[in-house]
Every structure is written in structure tokens, then in C-alpha cells.
Amino acid sequence: MTTLHAGCLLRPMTEADLPDVVAIEDATQPTPWSAQVFRDCFGSHYDCRVVERDNAIIGFVVLSSVLDEAHLLNIAVAPAMQRRGIAWAVLKEIIPEYQARALRYLYLEVRESNVGAQALYAHLGFQNVGQRKHYYRTRDGRENAVLMMLDLSTVLERLISRERF
Numbered sequence: 291m292t293t294l295h296a297g298c299l300l301r302p303m304t305e306a307d308l309p310d311v312v313a314i315e316d317a318t319q320p321t322p323w324s325a326q327v328f329r330d331c332f333g334s335h336y337d338c339r340v341v342e343r344d345n346a347i348i349g350f351v352v353l354s355s356v357l358d359e360a361h362l363l364n365i366a367v368a369p370a371m372q373r374r375g376i377a378w379a380v381l382k383e384i385i386p387e388y389q390a391r392a393l394r395y396l397y398l399e400v401r402e403s404n405v406g407a408q409a410l411y412a413h414l415g416f417q418n419v420g421q422r423k424h425y426y427r428t429r430d431g432r433e434n435a436v437l438m439m440l441d442l443s444t445v446l447e448r449l450i451s452r453e454r455f
């Protein structure tokens with residue numbers, strides 16, 4: 291368990307957290323993961339954590355890793371708690387951990403329309419490295435994914451310099 295800021299804790303996700311996690315997922319994603327998809331990520335190559343504040347789950351993150359590559363599979367913050375630096379604080383905590391584990395690359399896919407998340411990742415140093423055509427379902431069709439990559443071997447001064455809440 292890690293203390294982020296302002297009473298927020300980052301800790302491993304458990305089965306008991308799933309109703310709250312799915313509620314945030316349903317409130318934030320156009321094609322949300324089910325509880326079973328989260329449950330399937332409780333295996334050894336995955337890293338599932340929640341952000342807790344005042345005994346309430348206010349966000350979560352799911353990553354996987356194989357060899358020297360990690361993948362950010364899902365991250366969300368409850369709508370009422372967005373734009374307070376929570377996702378930033380979570381990734382600021384996890385990135386140095388992954389650097390210390392000798393992981394080299396952190397990849398993610400993000401919807402082309404999700405400019406807010408892309409801004410977050412760009413500020414953290416992720417680069418745009420490709421596109422996956424028709425990768426995501428939408429309510430009435432398909433949408434491209436932007437593929438982004440963070441080279442974990444680079445020094446991320448900006449992670450250290452920025453504290454907010």
C-alpha cells in the first residue's frame with residue numbers, strides 16, 4: 291500500500307473492490323469491462339490497484355507485464371474526482387516502480403477521441419508510436435486507437451517536479 295497525496299492510498303485491487311471498480315468503469319467508459327474481465331486480470335502477469343480515499347474507491351489502474359514490456363490496460367478516476375491529479379499521482383508512483391523492476395517500455399492504446407487521456411500521457415512523456423485501425427467498439431461502429439509508448443529508461447524529471455491535488 292502506498293500513500294499518494296491528500297489521504298489517497300494506492301493498494302492492490304481485491305474481489306471485494308469489484309462492485310466499486312465496475313461502477314467507475316461503467317461511468318467512464320463507452321464500452322466498459324465487466325467484473326469478470328477485471329477478475330481475469332488477478333493473475334500473475336497483471337498489476338491491478340485501486341485508489342482509496344476516506345474508505346471509498348475513487349479510481350483504479352490495471353497493467354500487465356511480460357519480459358521488459360509493460361502495458362497499461364485500463365485506468366479510470368471517478369468523474370467527480372477527475373482533474374485533481376489522481377491519475378498523474380498513480381502513474382507517478384507506478385512508473386519508477388517499473389523502472390526499478392528493469393522494465394524498459396510501457397505501452398498503451400487510447401481512443402483517438404480521448405484527447406484528455408492523450409494529454410495526460412503526453413505530459414508524462416509517452417510518445418505517439420502508431421495507430422490501430424478500428425481497434426475499439428463505439429456505440430454505433432468502430433474507432434481507431436492511438437498506440438503510445440513510454441521509454442522507461444529515460445529519466446522522468448517531470449514526474450518528480452510536479453505535485454498537485
Ligand SMILES: CC(C)(COP(=O)(O)OP(=O)(O)OC[C@H]1O[C@@H](n2cnc3c(N)ncnc32)[C@H](O)[C@@H]1OP(=O)(O)O)[C@@H](O)C(=O)NCCC(=O)NCCS
Pocket residue numbers: 318319364365366367368371372373374375376377378379398399400401404405406407409410411413
Ligand atoms: C483519463 C483519466 C484517467 C485522467 O484522470 P485524472 O485524475 O482526471 O487526470 P489528472 O487530474 O491526473 O490529469 C493530469 C493532467 O492530464 C491532462 N488531462 C487529464 N484529463 C484531461 C482532460 N479531460 N482534458 C484535457 N487534459 C486532461 C491535463 O494536462 C491534466 O493536468 P491539469 O488538470 O493540470 O491540466 C480520467 O479522465 C478518466 O478516468 N477518464 C475516463 C477513463 C479513460 O479515458 N481512461 C483512459 C483510457 S486509455
